[in-house]
Amino acid sequence: MTTKYIFITGGVLSGLGKGITTASIGKILQARGYRVTAIKIDPYLNVDAGTMNPFQHGEVFVTFDGGETDLDLGHYERFLDIEVPKYHNITSGQVYYTVIRRERKGKYLGQTVQLIPHVTEEVKRRILLVTKREKPDIVLIEIGGTVGDYEGLPFLEAARQMRLEMPNDVLFVHVALVPILSTTGELKTKPLQHSVAELRRVGIQPDIIIARSPKPLDEQTRRKISLFTNVSLDAVYTSYDVDTIYKVPLVLEEQGLGRYILNKLGLAQVEPKLDDWIAFVNALEDGKEEINVYMCGKYVKLHDSYISIVEAIKHAAAKLRLKPNIVWCDTEEIEKDHVKVTELNNADAVIVLPGFGARGVEGKIEAIRYVRENNIPFLGICYGMQLAVVEFARNVAGLKGAHTTEVDPNTPYPVIDITPEEKDVEELGGTMILGDRRINIMKGTIAHAIYGITEIRERHRHRYEVNPKFFDILREKGLVFSAWRVDVPRVEMIELPNHYFFVATQFHPEFRSRPLRPHPIFVALLRAAYNRKHGLPSPYSVNTTIYA
Known part of the structure; x- marks a missing residue:
């Protein structure tokens, strides 16, 4: 025709x-x-x-x-x-x-x-x-x-x-x-x-x-x-x-x-x-239990800045028959007054959102510290993962002053650094690491429990990476690198096995979530939030081979 x-x-x-x-x-x-x-x-x-x-x-x-x-x-x-x-x-x-x-x-x-x-x-x-x-x-x-x-x-x-x-x-x-x-x-x-x-x-x-x-x-x-x-x-x-x-x-x-x-x-x-x-629409409306999902970032005054993440949460909630209550958390406000981070006590799950630049970064790091220490289910996406590495390096690995060179080029511990292929890039438009990349997932990890497979394909938008010079010390202190790029030795996911649910991704899982095929990472986050709210064991452990 x-x-x-x-x-x-x-x-x-x-x-x-x-x-x-x-x-x-x-x-x-x-x-x-x-x-x-x-x-x-x-x-x-x-x-x-x-x-x-x-x-x-x-x-x-x-x-x-x-x-x-x-x-x-x-x-x-x-x-x-x-x-x-x-x-x-x-x-x-x-x-x-x-x-x-x-x-x-x-x-x-x-x-x-x-x-x-x-x-x-x-x-x-x-x-x-x-x-x-x-x-x-x-x-x-x-x-x-x-x-x-x-x-x-x-x-x-x-x-x-x-x-x-x-x-x-x-x-x-x-x-x-x-x-x-x-x-x-x-x-x-x-x-x-x-x-x-x-x-x-x-x-x-x-x-x-x-x-x-x-x-x-x-x-x-x-x-x-x-x-x-x-x-x-x-x-x-x-x-x-x-x-x-x-x-x-x-x-x-x-x-x-x-x-x-x-x-x-x-x-x-x-x-x-x-x-x-x-x-699917009926499932969205049938959510019986409200789950508070706190979204922590610096563009939260315009909710369309994170629309794919919001929709991915809804897709996962429909699958689980839950009712997501999205609460916007401005990390610039936490940066100004660290006491405000205690508002995360009301969260069933916390997502530290993607972004760029220095504004609101210390607020994001403080939010990550709080959820890590208080065992609140956590998902970090892109910059959220990078700052989770910074927080862990500072407060667990003892690398005082650790940072990303995006914010502090003179940090004594550049645990996040620009990728080799981005070092000589001069133009900003269309020059990041963009689109699909193949990723290997390590068996026996929470990531493997979530996906149930050992190779995935996810979308990217970033210039910086976990600095390979700090792989050993971060691992020694308990940070797990659970997924890697297939073609280069680049960390794609991190997790803390002793935490109730602490997972972060270099890639953007929200871009591949669909109403009838919710992304497994968002399903995992909400399932963990529900279980913790009801005093149940975490549904994900390092020995699980497929998510329930």
Whole structure:
């Protein structure tokens, strides 16, 4: 069959959940047996998301092939249970960089290089490259930003041209806000109307409207939207607020969106198979016991900075029928006042989060010391693992002043140091150790008990490592290196066998967790937290060969 393309645009304001909507549309089409994939277009001039502060743009999602991308690719992977390559994140920076390089090499044969056709042709080339390489049935293309933004115009123009060139194979879905006026409780459609008018001004008439609203639209409001946007009443849907993002596919499917899309694209009507997804959503809601998971980091004021970790916790909780209560712990506050670390007494589990730089580091180290000494289940991720090594070196191995050279280049005990391949790197963008690496797990370790296998594949994003010069002394004092890179002698996991549950990873397990396949490390953490809360023995010991 001919590949179909669905463009998803957004209006009124950013942060409406276009990524969730895109992933949800993909889910209800995939549930009908169609091969679906998704692309995220970001109009910013950065080549990728790698150098962007999480406070500005949320989490940097890392793809299996080493791309530093927009967090929406994480939603695509989780909802569709696929691995999305890095070229599925298209940015203005990539497009303009390619066009300018071609012009410098004389590839345009003396033409005057312009937005139209040269930039728009490059955008279309990148979209069609996905089809050429992967041959999906349906490609979803989410255009980031808000309709009316100057930087998004070339991408909207490329979408308009694709509709002109393949009228039966391209569909436009517009997501826009319908707020409720607090004084009257009335749903207001004017912002959405203006948003559609702006879209039509650049030559795009949406086929489907999805109104983002606090509550479902009533019939009168739907008719008003239909009338003033020139969209069929049957094509006006609501994505209303729900208590979990994983309900959104079910909300849209219940309104008939899947059937309507298939009809508009001329595809065979197939009944969706969503039983597993419904069971997962029910499991999320059925959590009987609350588990307090403290998330300790420096970007905690914007929760999207750690969205994949939050979702991985939810996946694990659904498997165990637990109810996670996520408590955000700002390590800068602990750094200012160490007494605040005692708040971790309320934690059933503590995660020390990834990050970079010196800010909040001493607070993270203090939090690690506290959970180690008080036997609280602990997971350290990336920087969290590195700082767990620093804490152990200082307070157990007696290496006073031990640190990472990222923070203190003159530390007398550089237990964490830059990796050899990163020492001469000058540019920051796209130069870290990124993407999948093969890892060996040592038999008889907690790591082996968690995974149940001796070789795994996990995603990375780091420059520093445990310094091989300190392997011996750290081991002598009781730190266990339980997993290693296959290709180089690099520590990938550490653990303390005499602790209730103390595990840390150099890699990022959160990027490979899925709703129906929760990552075993997060399952292990929550299982340990539950057992400890109930005074039960730790479910993981150094002699266990597979997690229960």
